[in-house]
């Protein structure tokens with residue numbers, strides 16, 4: 539029998555990341571295309587279908603078989619239908635993207651929210667491999683997340699929930715991208731961190747990115763230390779809440795900042811220890827994500843493989859507890 543591969547596509551606001559993934563999670567082929575938005579929704583769908591075709595050709599070169607394609611899409615996705623909510627991709631409302639791509643390419647296609655796909659990637663192949671209960675966070679411009687509960691991705695009723703960046707940690711607090719105030723994202727995102735840092739600097743300097751800010755923190759620059767310490771506090775506030783609700787085995791933190799070094803997770807972990815209830819946090823460890831910016835592609839592929847195998851979380855769960 540030919541070796542089975544799944545195609546993963548991560549749709550971002552400006553690029554399409556595409557990959558061919560083997561069953562053990564190995565990314566055997568990967569390419570990125572700038573997203574062509576000028577032709578609107580139809581053009582983007584055509585471009586995604588083109589990428590699936592290109593990835594499938596790479597599988598054929600390896601004499602393998604494609605078992606399907608997984609798409610990570612920003613915004614709300616219910617049952618392979620994009621409901622909407624991706625600000626950087628106008629259109630895409632009530633759009634049966636899975637069905638359209640399946641018809642165009644001939645491959646079974648599954649679509650879910652991009653952060654969900656990243657969380658699945660870390661669960662199946664990454665930092666939370668073998669766990670049944672996970673909270674995944676991706677910290678960047680905003681904060682996205684995914685929940686795995688009892689060996690199953692949980693998205694709330696009709697997949698509308700798990701907006702983990704938008705729990706309110708401060709009543710009437712800072713304005714948030716979602717239109718509300720005081721959200722976790724408005725305090726703990728890299729955007730919030732950088733704007734806090736810049737407000738602490740007396741003179742207006744060159745704009746900094748997260749990486750430069752971390753360097754300045756490690757050099758003990760006063761403003762960077764203050765901004766980072768507050769960032770750790772805010773991260774801990776949100777995470778302690780998730781632990782008290784879900785008591786997960788692992789909290790996986792992704793996004794570039796989680797790769798800053800061991801000190802990052804350590805600082806957050808120490809603060810979480812002071813905030814979360816001892817009983818709920820006893821079994822929880824905080825870990826940095828392991829798959830980097832490929833987590834979405836691997837999660838898309840994992841979802842395809844799960845569907846192909848008729849994944850039954852109950853069986854898996856019973857098996858893992860035996």
Ligand SMILES: [Zn+2]
Nearest residue numbers: 704714716721
């Ligand atoms: Zn919000």
